[in-house]
Amino acid sequence: MMKSRMTAIAGGLLLAVGLLPQASAAMMHHQGMMMDETGMIMNANPDRLPRDCPQISETVELTIRAGHEHAKKFPGKMFAYDQQEWNVKPCAKINITFINDDHVRHQMMIHGLPGYLYPEGMLHLELFGHGQLKASMILPSRKKTYLVHCELPQHQEKGMKAQLKVDGGDGDLPSIPGLTEPVRADVYPVNWSRQHIGTLLFCLLVGSVVPFLFRKWIR
Numbered sequence: 001m002m003k004s005r006m007t008a009i010a011g012g013l014l015l016a017v018g019l020l021p022q023a024s025a026a027m028m029h030h031q032g033m034m035m036d037e038t039g040m041i042m043n044a045n046p047d048r049l050p051r052d053c054p055q056i057s058e059t060v061e062l063t064i065r066a067g068h069e070h071a072k073k074f075p076g077k078m079f080a081y082d083q084q085e086w087n088v089k090p091c092a093k094i095n096i097t098f099i100n101d102d103h104v105r106h107q108m109m110i111h112g113l114p115g116y117l118y119p120e121g122m123l124h125l126e127l128f129g130h131g132q133l134k135a136s137m138i139l140p141s142r143k144k145t146y147l148v149h150c151e152l153p154q155h156q157e158k159g160m161k162a163q164l165k166v167d168g169g170d171g172d173l174p175s176i177p178g179l180t181e182p183v184r185a186d187v188y189p190v191n192w193s194r195q196h197i198g199t200l201l202f203c204l205l206v207g208s209v210v211p212f213l214f215r216k217w218i219r
């Protein structure tokens, strides 16, 4: 009796271990959300037409890369997308390939979409690290500028912000790196008091004299 119970437990354990890799590799689907070990997609819409679109006007293949490499051209910024603006026609379908070139988490969220197609008006792609995801969306016909950003703490402020324009858009968003002025520009005031100037001059003097005095040991 005891032996058969032990055999059953061992068999169950072996079956569970055997199934584990398949379970973790499978993509989980739940109410418009798909998730696996690479990342997450929420509210993708490959086929439902917006109410104001009789048909899809054009299909655009869009590759959007995210990472710190793309921020190097923007002084003071740390993260960015490889492009800061995209333009599409009204009722365009976009097949997005989102690539994370970093090993930290990044998102690509598009806001202001119609809620009857995109819950909370949002398409959300997220990569937990280096990798890529694919998702499609169909935009309404309205002339509009949509916010694209990464909502992780400080990532937008550090440069991960862009705009998607339909039919030329209805304006520009602020603080898009390289495109538009920030709402509040960063300022780095310098306190030019006598004391600070004196300290600066003293440090300059020490910095240029000390290597000269100790040149024997430096060699």
Ligand SMILES: [Cu+2]
Residues within 6 Å of the ligand: 079, 105, 106, 107, 150, 151, 152, 155, 160
């Ligand atoms: Cu990010």
